Amino acid sequence: MAGTTAIEWTDATWNPVTGCTKISAGCDHCYAERFSERFRGVPGHPFEHGFDLTLRPERLLAPLSWKQPKMIFVNSMSDLFHKGVPYAFVDKVFETMEKADWHTFQILTKRSSRLRDYVNRRYAGSIAPLHVWLGTSVEDGSRKSRIRHMQGMNASIKFLSVEPLIGPMGSMDLGGIDWVIVGGESGPKARPMHPDWVREVRDQCNDAGVAFFFKQWGGVRPKSGGRTLDGKEWSQLPSASRSREVMTVGAG
Template identity: 65%
Template sequence: MAHDSAIEWTDSTWNPVTGCTKITAGCENCYAARFAERFRGVPGHPFENGFDLQLRPERLEQPFAWRRPRMIFVNSMSDLFHKAIPKDFIDGVFTTMERADWHTFQVLTKRSSLLRDYLKQRYQAAAVPSHIWIGVSVESAEAKSRIEHLRQSPEAVRFLSIEPLIGAVGAMNLEGIHWVIAGGESGARARPMHIDWAREVRDECSRQSVPFFFKQWGGFRPKSGGRELDGREWNEMPTASVA
């Protein structure tokens, strides 16, 4: 568990699973894979097996050790809805989140149809608890179907992570979406983000009254280009009571 996350829109990270496989263009330069593979073969290191998928049941109850409420990004080093993760393990993660209700948990996935199907089965006609926020990644127009999958899920605090923004997204229907994060890619092979793409996302949020958070321009290092868009930082957050 990272007590103080460098991710601007959360406080801490919790990784009951690590490792993943790349499935879309947005995964091409994955920061988590890049970090983990640096330690492949290092005996005793948490990433001795690089970015291979690994369940970490010993971490399932970590959030209970933090008594002070905080925002927790779940699986910053994986995707909780990877097809190789057993349903009963996902159940364990959700049980912990439901019980540790003094925290706010942020669950983000690219595997949006699996998220939708799981939530429908777990919550049926009920809403997802309001302290569990559910999000999908949308890196370009080609990934917008994930927004509809998210909207088809049970009522929840729903958010989009439009990062890395590698192409124009175009018009979006943000009905039922409560927060949008956008940002550019970072790292040695970072693909540049056009300012018009970022403006387009911000303007869609403004038009539809959805809080907008601009994370970074990206570049060789995450903070290379700063966080300002048109002369200001955008740090809007959702209201946790929307669900």
């Protein structure tokens, strides 16, 4: 079975790689690192080596055995485009995704230029499959170059995870972007998220016809602040086509 998850915008997780290293301020209080390091040194535990970057080849074919269609977040405990992950291994991940086309795969990275370059090589003269969604994390307005990397990529569905949102995004060019997720930081050192930062992103998504998903306010516990914004749950997903129509799930 696929790994169960409490992440609101997906059904399951698949981690053919675990572990990572910090690349920007959004990584400062990484939940995956905090979880993994609890088990460092525990013999036989999957995180015996904590959050060290680790390839898990025995997991590469797992989605092929999951017959019920799922929305699968790839590498919730790592970054597939970390420079320590060989492209030959990334190839194997993509081969599995291409074969398991009854699922929808969601890849999220902070190494957006590596993602763009890889995808444009793999799908030169074509476009990534519709069931493979490709995204980047953007934590504040200083990281908007990652959005431009996404816009230059041969992808069918492109998305942004603006989480943890630790500062205002300011004006964004959302051309070619299909979906934006926003969420506050969680954990014992969570940085507060101002409601106006969220509204600014939501309003720009609405103006551009981009699906908007508000995941959480965050806090010491992820669910402690709830996920309503101005009295409404925003749970939009990108449509299955390249049109700007969206499917709303559970919106109030």
